[in-house]
Amino acid sequence: MSPEPVRLGDALSDVRTPGGARPADTARLWRAWPALAGATVGAHVEPTSLRDGVLRLRADSPVWATEVGYLADHIRARANEVLKGPVVREVRVWTAPGQVLQAPAQVSLKSGPVKPGLRPPASKAREPDPQGAFRSAYEAWRRSRSGLSGNSERPHKEGNRPLE
Numbered sequence: 001m002s003p004e005p006v007r008l009g010d011a012l013s014d015v016r017t018p019g020g021a022r023p024a025d026t027a028r029l030w031r032a033w034p035a036l037a038g039a040t041v042g043a044h045v046e047p048t049s050l051r052d053g054v055l056r057l058r059a060d061s062p063v064w065a066t067e068v069g070y071l072a073d074h075i076r077a078r079a080n081e082v083l084k085g086p087v088v089r090e091v092r093v094w095t096a097p098g099q100v101l102q103a104p105a106q107v108s109l110k111s112g113p114v115k116p117g118l119r120p121p122a123s124k125a126r127e128p129d130p131q132g133a134f135r136s137a138y139e140a141w142r143r144s145r146s147g148l149s150g151n152s153e154r155p156h157k158e159g160n161r162p163l164e
Contacts, residue, residue, distance in 0.1 A: 025083050026050045032082045036075070041068065043050055044092070055087035058096050065095045146164045 029115060034042045044064040049056045055076070059065035068075070071089040079088040 008090070025087050029055070029079055029082055029088075036078045036082060041071070042100070044100055048094075053087065055088045055091045057091060057093045058100075059093055059095060060095075060100055062095050065093045068093045 029036075030047055032057055039047060041064075044061065045057050045059045045068050047055060048058045057068055057075075059068055066089075072093070076088050076091050079091075080086055
């Protein structure tokens with residue numbers, strides 16, 4: 001007589017990767033990342049690995065890496081809450097340029113999947129307008145200079161005429 005069948009998830013529940021993390025823990029943490037990090041942080045930071053109790057996060061800029069460094073203890077506590085145990089001992093942040101990949105579905109820590117209508121709206125990319133940006137910067141500079149002298153029509157030295 002053959003033994004009772006075992007669910008694959010149950011059979012693999014104690015399997016660990018070479019780094020010591022269980023694949024199920026890693027998957028659970030990656031799925032929960034949008035809710036764990038929040039929309040603002042999640043737009044700039046993503047998890048990259050969980051090995052030997054170290055959760056590594058990639059930030060898209062040094063500014064976000066610094067911010068997440070300050071939030072490391074909070075992120076560690078929230079990650080361990082999601083994993084229902086002290087799996088994450090440390091959070092390390094590294095910086096690399098590039099767009100952060102968004103998870104296909106967001107998971108709320110308290111109430112399951114977030115409804116699609118509650119996701120933040122995707123930003124629309126605009127074509128850069130260098131000439132418009134230059135004109136705006138020039139006008140701002142001109143206004144600041146005119147405020148210093150009290151005269152809105154400052155004479156320009158030869159060679160320093162504004163672009164028309």
